[in-house]
Amino acid sequence: MKLHDLKRFLLCAACLSCCTITWAQYRVGGSSWSENWFVGAGVGGQFYYGDHNRNMRFFDRLVPAYELHGGKWFTSGLGLRMGLNGLQNRGLTQNGSHGTGEVYDATKWLDKQQFNYVHAHGDVLFDLMNMIAGYDYQRWHAIPYIGMGLMATWQRPRAREISASLGLFQTLYINPILDLTLDFRGSMVNDRFDGEVGGRKDEGMLTAAVGIVYKINYQDWNRPRWEAPPRRGPRRALQRRFSPSDVVAHYDVLKRLKDGAEDPTENPSLP
Numbered sequence: 182m183k184l185h186d187l188k189r190f191l192l193c194a195a196c197l198s199c200c201t202i203t204w205a206q207y208r209v210g211g212s213s214w215s216e217n218w219f220v221g222a223g224v225g226g227q228f229y230y231g232d233h234n235r236n237m238r239f240f241d242r243l244v245p246a247y248e249l250h251g252g253k254w255f256t257s258g259l260g261l262r263m264g265l266n267g268l269q270n271r272g273l274t275q276n277g278s279h280g281t282g283e284v285y286d287a288t289k290w291l292d293k294q295q296f297n298y299v300h301a302h303g304d305v306l307f308d309l310m311n312m313i314a315g316y317d318y319q320r321w322h323a324i325p326y327i328g329m330g331l332m333a334t335w336q337r338p339r340a341r342e343i344s345a346s347l348g349l350f351q352t353l354y355i356n357p358i359l360d361l362t363l364d365f366r367g368s369m370v371n372d373r374f375d376g377e378v379g380g381r382k383d384e385g386m387l388t389a390a391v392g393i394v395y396k397i398n399y400q401d402w403n404r405p406r407w408e409a410p411p412r413r414g415p416r417r418a419l420q421r422r423f424s425p426s427d428v429v430a431h432y433d434v435l436k437r438l439k440d441g442a443e444d445p446t447e448n449p450s451l452p
Contacts, residue, residue: 216400217255219262223248223364223392230386232372232379233273233291242271248364248390252304257402258312259305260324266366266388267299270375278338278376294375300368302330302346316402318357324350332368338376344385345369352394360394 227246228234234242245268252262272294274280279296304326311317328346333339348366355361369385372378 216398218251218253218397219394220251220397221249221362221392221394223362223390225364225388225390227386227388229270229272229375229384231272231294231375231384232377233275233289236286236289236291237271237273244269244271246388246390248388248392250304252306254306254308257316258308260308262304262306264302264304264330265299266302266390267297269295269297270386271295272375274375274377276377279334279336296334296336296375298332298334300330300332300344302328302344302368304328304346304348304350306350311402318401319354321354322352324352326350330368332370332374334374340374340376342371342374357399358396360396362390362392362394364388364390364392366390 225246225248226243228239228242228244246266247268248264248266250262250264252260254260273285273291274294275290275292277292279294281293281295283293285291285293305328306324306326308322308324310320310322326346326348328348330344330346331341332344333341346366346368348364351363352360353362366388367385368388369383372384374384
């Protein structure tokens, strides 16, 4: 991914995040720092799209994938998470980078390619169903997200590249602490990540994973939230209630009561 493309992506992500935070806070109050955390894990499959991988059969480059993540919901519509996924990519190469030594298509000088990698990423989650239709935890949720991260391989030729991601995270309610999940992710990275620079501007991978989420200190978003304090502080209210004129008036009433001049049950001014 080129620098100007990355800047555009970050700017769009920041604008969308600000708009979403404002709308989510308008619809639903936020949670305290200790509430509504979650951790999850998933397994599935993925494939890498590189310079020559289109010449490879789909199931030849399909590999197992894993996903570990954790995060927090700040409102019922906006959350953040950090994740880790990998572990292997398969494809084709003409220059021998990450080559296995096995020829795939001699007529096109293509050899098989395989290397391990890890992808650390941060995502902004948008639960549009809660934001638009109102909060409801006992239903299926489709949660689009955008993210940035770092993709790295420790095998020669080593590489570390910034990544950008788009995806759809889906949850299905099981009970108050567990959700079933299905995550579709598309990640982009620089063309040189696989050790071979070709005619593509970027490369990346498509991932699908089924998993489970465990909710930590889950709180219902429909419960009453904090109320704004009164505009006048307690001290000001106390001063207003017991002004000097009030003290004098109460003193006069109490003095008359002591002298037996008034019946307290007939004087509504007494506290």
